[in-house]
Amino acid sequence: MTAVRSHTTNILSVSGTLNKDQCGPCANSAAVTWSATPAGALRPVDLCCYHHHHHIIIIIMAPAGAKKGILERLDAGEIVVGDGGFVFALEKRGYVKAGPWTPEAAAEHPEAVRQLHREFLRAGSNVMQTFTFYASDDKLENRGHTQRFTGQQINEAACDLAKEVANEGDALVAGGVSQTPSYLSCKSENDVKAIFKKQIDVFVKKDVDFLIAEYFEHVEEAEWAVQVLKTTGKPVAATLCIGPEGDLNGVSPGDCAVRLVKAGAQIVGINCHFDPETCVKTVKLMKEGVEKAGLKAHYMSQPLAYHTPDCNCQGFIDLPEFPFSLEPRILTRWDMQKYAREAYNAGIRYIGGCCGFEPYHVRALAEELAPERGFLPAGSEKHGNWGSGLEMHTKPWVRARARRDYWEKLKPASGRPFCPSMAMPDGWGVTKGHADLMQQKEATSQEQLKALFDKANKTH
Amino acid sequence: MTAVRSHTTNILSVSGTLNKDQCGPCANSAAVTWSATPAGALRPVDLCCYHHHHHIIIIIMAPAGAKKGILERLDAGEIVVGDGGFVFALEKRGYVKAGPWTPEAAAEHPEAVRQLHREFLRAGSNVMQTFTFYASDDKLENRGHTQRFTGQQINEAACDLAKEVANEGDALVAGGVSQTPSYLSCKSENDVKAIFKKQIDVFVKKDVDFLIAEYFEHVEEAEWAVQVLKTTGKPVAATLCIGPEGDLNGVSPGDCAVRLVKAGAQIVGINCHFDPETCVKTVKLMKEGVEKAGLKAHYMSQPLAYHTPDCNCQGFIDLPEFPFSLEPRILTRWDMQKYAREAYNAGIRYIGGCCGFEPYHVRALAEELAPERGFLPAGSEKHGNWGSGLEMHTKPWVRARARRDYWEKLKPASGRPFCPSMAMPDGWGVTKGHADLMQQKEATSQEQLKALFDKANKTH
Amino acid sequence: MTAVRSHTTNILSVSGTLNKDQCGPCANSAAVTWSATPAGALRPVDLCCYHHHHHIIIIIMAPAGAKKGILERLDAGEIVVGDGGFVFALEKRGYVKAGPWTPEAAAEHPEAVRQLHREFLRAGSNVMQTFTFYASDDKLENRGHTQRFTGQQINEAACDLAKEVANEGDALVAGGVSQTPSYLSCKSENDVKAIFKKQIDVFVKKDVDFLIAEYFEHVEEAEWAVQVLKTTGKPVAATLCIGPEGDLNGVSPGDCAVRLVKAGAQIVGINCHFDPETCVKTVKLMKEGVEKAGLKAHYMSQPLAYHTPDCNCQGFIDLPEFPFSLEPRILTRWDMQKYAREAYNAGIRYIGGCCGFEPYHVRALAEELAPERGFLPAGSEKHGNWGSGLEMHTKPWVRARARRDYWEKLKPASGRPFCPSMAMPDGWGVTKGHADLMQQKEATSQEQLKALFDKANKTH
Amino acid sequence: MTAVRSHTTNILSVSGTLNKDQCGPCANSAAVTWSATPAGALRPVDLCCYHHHHHIIIIIMAPAGAKKGILERLDAGEIVVGDGGFVFALEKRGYVKAGPWTPEAAAEHPEAVRQLHREFLRAGSNVMQTFTFYASDDKLENRGHTQRFTGQQINEAACDLAKEVANEGDALVAGGVSQTPSYLSCKSENDVKAIFKKQIDVFVKKDVDFLIAEYFEHVEEAEWAVQVLKTTGKPVAATLCIGPEGDLNGVSPGDCAVRLVKAGAQIVGINCHFDPETCVKTVKLMKEGVEKAGLKAHYMSQPLAYHTPDCNCQGFIDLPEFPFSLEPRILTRWDMQKYAREAYNAGIRYIGGCCGFEPYHVRALAEELAPERGFLPAGSEKHGNWGSGLEMHTKPWVRARARRDYWEKLKPASGRPFCPSMAMPDGWGVTKGHADLMQQKEATSQEQLKALFDKANKTH
Numbered sequence A, B, C, D: 001m002t003a004v005r006s007h008t009t010n011i012l013s014v015s016g017t018l019n020k021d022q023c024g025p026c027a028n029s030a031a032v033t034w035s036a037t038p039a040g041a042l043r044p045v046d047l048c049c050y051h052h053h054h055h056i057i058i059i060i061m062a063p064a065g066a067k068k069g070i071l072e073r074l075d076a077g078e079i080v081v082g083d084g085g086f087v088f089a090l091e092k093r094g095y096v097k098a099g100p101w102t103p104e105a106a107a108e109h110p111e112a113v114r115q116l117h118r119e120f121l122r123a124g125s126n127v128m129q130t131f132t133f134y135a136s137d138d139k140l141e142n143r144g145h146t147q148r149f150t151g152q153q154i155n156e157a158a159c160d161l162a163k164e165v166a167n168e169g170d171a172l173v174a175g176g177v178s179q180t181p182s183y184l185s186c187k188s189e190n191d192v193k194a195i196f197k198k199q200i201d202v203f204v205k206k207d208v209d210f211l212i213a214e215y216f217e218h219v220e221e222a223e224w225a226v227q228v229l230k231t232t233g234k235p236v237a238a239t240l241c242i243g244p245e246g247d248l249n250g251v252s253p254g255d256c257a258v259r260l261v262k263a264g265a266q267i268v269g270i271n272c273h274f275d276p277e278t279c280v281k282t283v284k285l286m287k288e289g290v291e292k293a294g295l296k297a298h299y300m301s302q303p304l305a306y307h308t309p310d311c312n313c314q315g316f317i318d319l320p321e322f323p324f325s326l327e328p329r330i331l332t333r334w335d336m337q338k339y340a341r342e343a344y345n346a347g348i349r350y351i352g353g354c355c356g357f358e359p360y361h362v363r364a365l366a367e368e369l370a371p372e373r374g375f376l377p378a379g380s381e382k383h384g385n386w387g388s389g390l391e392m393h394t395k396p397w398v399r400a401r402a403r404r405d406y407w408e409k410l411k412p413a414s415g416r417p418f419c420p421s422m423a424m425p426d427g428w429g430v431t432k433g434h435a436d437l438m439q440q441k442e443a444t445s446q447e448q449l450k451a452l453f454d455k456a457n458k459t460h
Helices: A070-075 A088-095 A111-121 A151-166 A189-205 A219-230 A253-263 A277-290 A333-345 A357-367 A378-382 A385-392 A402-407 A445-460 B070-074 B086-093 B112-125 B149-167 B189-205 B220-232 B253-263 B276-292 B334-346 B359-368 B378-382 B386-393 B402-411 B447-457 C072-074 C086-093 C110-124 C151-166 C187-205 C217-229 C254-265 C277-292 C331-346 C359-368 C378-382 C385-392 C404-409 C446-459 D070-075 D088-092 D110-121 D151-166 D190-203 D221-232 D254-261 D276-292 D334-345 D359-368 D378-380 D387-392 D404-409 D446-459
Strands: A003-009 A053-063 A127-129 A172-178 A209-218 A236-240 A267-271 A298-302 B003-009 B055-061 B127-129 B172-178 B209-218 B236-239 B267-271 B298-304 C003-009 C053-060 C127-129 C170-180 C210-216 C237-239 C267-271 C298-302 D001-010 D055-061 D127-129 D170-179 D209-218 D236-240 D266-273 D299-302
Touching: A003 A209, A070 C277, A088 A111, A111 A127, A111 A151, A111 A357, A111 A378, A111 B112, A127 A151, A151 A172, A151 A189, A172 A189, A189 A209, A189 A219, A209 A219, A219 A236, A219 A253, A219 C404, A236 A253, A236 A298, A253 A267, A253 A277, A267 A277, A277 A298, A277 A333, A333 A357, A357 A378, A378 C003, A385 A402, B086 B112, B112 B127, B112 B149, B112 B359, B112 B378, B127 B149, B149 B172, B149 B189, B172 B189, B189 B209, B209 B220, B209 C267, B220 B236, B220 B253, B236 B253, B236 B298, B253 B267, B253 B276, B267 B276, B276 B298, B276 B334, B334 B359, B334 B386, B359 B378, B386 B402, C086 C110, C086 D359, C110 C127, C110 C151, C110 C359, C110 C378, C110 D110, C127 C151, C151 C170, C151 C187, C170 C187, C187 C217, C210 C217, C217 C237, C217 C254, C237 C254, C237 C298, C254 C267, C254 C277, C267 C277, C277 C298, C277 C331, C331 C359, C359 C378, C359 D088, C385 C404, D088 D110, D110 D127, D110 D151, D110 D359, D110 D378, D127 D151, D151 D170, D151 D190, D170 D190, D190 D209, D190 D221, D209 D221, D221 D236, D221 D254, D236 D254, D236 D299, D254 D266, D254 D276, D276 D334, D334 D359, D359 D378, D387 D404
Parallel strands: A127 A172, A172 A209, A209 A236, A236 A267, A267 A298, B127 B172, B172 B209, B209 B236, B236 B267, B267 B298, C127 C170, C170 C210, C210 C237, C237 C267, C267 C298, D127 D170, D170 D209, D209 D236, D236 D266, D266 D299
Antiparallel strands: A003 A053, B003 B055, C003 C053, D001 D055
16 A cells, blocks of 8 residues: 655645644644545545645545446546556657557566556556557558567567556556558458457456557447457447547548447547547537437547647648657646646546656646545645745746746747748548558558658648 | 667668678568778677668677776767756656755655666766756755755765666766755855765765766856865866856856866856757857867757747746746757757767756757767667658658658647747846845745735736 | 830730830830730730840730620629728728728828729729728717718718729729618618618719628628619629628528529629638638529629638637737738639639738739739739849849749748737627627717726636 | 817826817817927927817917928927838839839829828828939949939939928928949949939939938948038938948947948938837947947937848848738837837937838827827827727727727737748848849849849758
């Protein structure tokens, strides 16, 4: 049983008394009155609080008993905080290669993957998703990329890491599958399902808590994935990487959601490709569709941590900045608090992130929703609410920024006066079935590249 | 002896023959011809190369013998790649609190600090700087911040971590001291020097390779620090966090550099507070000053990873976005390659970073300077030069971005059309000696905060 | 019969011979071959051409016979170039007051109004619209604005000025009516129609060539206007100031257009409130609606000369910059050429402008469409096509800009790094019928203003 | 004696009584008390004022006696409001060709030039500068540009027009000369002075009130011009088009000013090439130089109406947007009020404008300085102070903008999210004496153009 500590500005009404001995940081404080947190929202924890100035210190003890499952939590109206995307975060740290985007680091560099899991857990994530994105055999072999580890080795290592860290706190393990090159290359339903089956065999063997079919651009492929996942008997979540215009064949978000629920998904939503504002908008359309069809589901969103007001239907992939110059688009922690609130208000209860999310982004979600959840994440130990930590800054004009009003109103400058604020997306208007999208095992040849460069130069 | 592997696009001319058995990734390639890398630039390594398409695989063996010291390297004309700043990187990961900015995580969460050291090492850093920023006792106790660990415990833990990781590769350990609240509060020279002495005692006990006095806004305090550091007999580097206008008392960069060299620093330069362009410009002024005075020194730069064309003399601290909305200003990897080249051309040979640097930023420095150094960092295993990894991307129009020309010309959009591109810096025009800057042990009171908020609202 | 002269870069293929005596500017050139211009596109003119470098000089003689009417022209497939808006242009010149926006200058300062007509004629306009915007009695008396001239005096003076200048070239006179405060204040159909009737009596008396009902936000009021205009027997054009979302009651552009055609308008389209891109898009929707209903009409567009990608349904009125800080949004001449081409491609043949248009903007329309029309406007005497006049600039790097390629690709900077690129529109979500929109004769009182300021401060 | 009428918000304290008969707009108001305006600042006028709401109506009668000369005014501490630039304003209206920038319209289209003079007079200008920019014979013949009128004809026509309009109000006539192609082509001092002499002969014949030598990039040529101008016995003003870095040979603004004063100029300053902020800054440097040298002078500024924070030493000529895409940089009327205040505070008393100024920009100068001058310009009849005219707008949220606070704080958006906010200036680093800058009579040949285009493409 691990004890973690958190700070916050008085967002919780507390009363009661507390022995100062229980709390290291409170050594110099008198015992204070405290109370239960908002009824129902809090799992069994001990609170240690004192009023020092206007801060409150809370000690959260990890729950003593067995963890509640994903559906138990959602059915009870709890908020589930998701984690962030691993491929982008680990690319910046030096363990994932942009282009193939494959997760061999789970086997090659387990210490790096484990550390990122821990940081998300500490930030408040209730889900440790296995780092198995694009870990299907057909993807791992794609485009001349020889691997030192088999798909099975990678998938198993990823499960072990997720489980190890999930056990350090109140998190569940989710096994994830995603879209395949085989589907894009027009392979048969059986071929594609066989790909999913191979990954899922690992998840069953490692006994993950639930399954996620994520990052699908075509609802048809997502349906196939859900059908395979359902064979395990575990809860199934399914997310598409689409915007309000629908999937790449033009199927609307509402219709997509209905098809996924009918295929057996208990949780549906959106991940990746668009910014939080767009994702929440799209999940709302999904919810409307499901409710109109007289069906029932839980909803989730795992958007990018990049502003993408200028995207077309294929999302940030088509932005000229993808993937190596997206920096100016990164969301601030305050943008994230806004997202968490909007997602909550839209009825979404599984709220997480995808590419671009760093641990502090997830922490911002957990901090925004602390009043509803009744507690702060462990990582808030190192974060003053709405910048209150700046009260300790050396310069007085920076101390003057220690307030919500300041950060909520600020329009951050980019320091890039030679750059535009919006971009014209690329994208050649093709999708599954088009020759340009046939995937190949061999590396792209020089001739193929030359043809691509020429075509790109013409479209600009 | 550790073996690391790297990819690159043929930037090195190689010849000779190589047995494919030596190289895992080359399993399917025939033995190829290879040669020595640019004479003199390379330390004893083994190269394993093959032409697959236009890639070259290189295996770099860690040097067998004892490491060369910092001055040996610089005297020999070698490039030393520095690391990035720890407080900002670890703040994002959840282990440092913005405001106090203190490094207690070295003792509290060693696994997180160790992992960041490893990532910088893997990215190409030749220096593991101890995570002892603001670890002076007067700072640790500042503003009501009670610590669970003593300053000595933190400083010792930081040394152990840096040393452990440095031994995993070709890196030296540098012990760092930085500006003190005592100086800002007008304490005596003796008092301030006693603060430095306490930190340095740990560095001597832990036998670090050299010392850095960094992040000084007033050259006078930096001189005091250098004088204390010189008593150890170890090489001393000294950096100020100033721009072309000079230190906060208006002493020019050239004069500052002369004073630091006369105080005993063998390496002088700039760190933090300004973007790479500004820092390189300022180091140039330092170099001119030193040379004009008939003195000699080595030069270093450790700038921010944030664009700051709109700063005043006190740097990014005064920008309204500091420290929680700086995201749109983050440099891309291509910006970093430009910086590395400009620093090199300016005669700077110790080239690193500070706040905002992530491991991939350091890797970009090492990749840009690979032709001069003769090798790539381990982390380039997961990075195609100038985006060549995108050759393996699913979408053809993204594969069309796998080229230097594309990324060098791109002006990245911020996706923030409601935000300006530049900001008006705050800053109340005061420095050391002004009552507003007296530091206090107690937390800022509510009354003090109110006065600050009112003053800030008036200046906007 | 007036002779006007124009320059252009060889966009017209010409042949034949010409006596140099006929052409002043050609004094030093030999007689050259010339030919007829593109068949059918040109009205009876004489051409005087010579090859000096790559320029061609054209003398266009005004047509000898009677002018063709507006419907004759459009039925024959000709392009009719409209003029620009008078209230904004004359506000900048000091003759119209922003706020009331009334046209009393027609009576007070005829020389200024006459000069602006002449400049639009010279720029290529085929229509001199009477400067009678907001010249209804109810508007002239609105909000405490006492006039020195009666509505009838202003309307008559405006007709005289338009006619005088129209007779100096190939232009028609159009009498214009626009939306009324009476409608907004929920007066009866009869009351509103009586307002229009009073203005139209003047137009009939002065025998204008055709009538325009323009700047209507509610299609119902526009229908009433068209019905009154139709009683004159003159051709009637009708434009709304709406965007793709439809009128302020939500009637779609297609439905609006159908209602206007059914009411008797032979020409329908959009004016004011939105930028060219949005207006062309909206007229396309109108055209689709009319064609779907099996009706027939001609189409016109008279957009703003301001970029408004960030408008809501009520257009630029709601932008925070309206009306005194719109400068950064002003379109360049190259933006205008793009607009002319897009309008033409969309099947629009009456192509003009509204607020923000200066004479050079209209000239840009006429220059873009010169190949279709077979001639250039008189004002092109002082304008090299696509910047070719810069060949005569002092600095060589400015001469290097004398080419289409340069200007078409240029993304102009605003020189305003502290400003955003987009704005959040104001607008309180109310329209006709809401108490906030009741118009009053008396000036706004201080109390009323205070209430407005308070409400505005709350919505920001 | 002409009577003009103006509105303003109560910026003037007035008392006394007035017969309502004297004032048309006041028909419904009772006689009100009134008083003299601030002592000394006002020339003989009659004031008619009444309090309607918070407005004051003022009737300004043109002065009865002879006009005071330029030096009399400045010596008395009066503010002299200059006019705006003619070439840019008339280019937009269709009468000047960008590239040659010559003023033949004075002879060809006198009605257009007269109207612009009138608008500036009405806006508050005290100087009608003859439209003789670049009207030297060598410039008129430059680059194959054959004129229908001789230089003498143009210069004479321009004098007549300026004088005619000046006599309609309280304005003086200034004859202007500017830099010559001869100087740039390294002709002798005698040759260059002969050029100036020819223009000045006309000014003497037409008896202008004073002379301006303006738009010089090299102080040496300006000195020659001043020396020629001084031979007339008339007051001489001299302005350079340089920034804080000095003239194109690097002579500092202070040194330039001293040389001009020593050559005989009584008024020195800056015109064109830079925005108001930069021009005021440069005139300040001139003033410091003159005062340091123990000399005396009056100061003037006639900046651009374009924001140019991104210019190099040669000003807006080198900006990529020059001259056909400068629209997003145009200053608002509020920017102009800021400029007028800053110029006044810097001790500048001759405050006018140059390229980009429209009449409403000059009016803004006169409105900002109305408290000091004691009266408003005639054009303010159609302009409510700080947007107060909006009190009469139809929409209530636009009425809510009728206040200074709103407009002063507004950061106007450009509506151009695909454009940067700053530009990289062109400019090939050459000045007088370099072969690239030799001017020629013949038009630029195709071969010459090709060479320029190639060079330009390489520098981008």
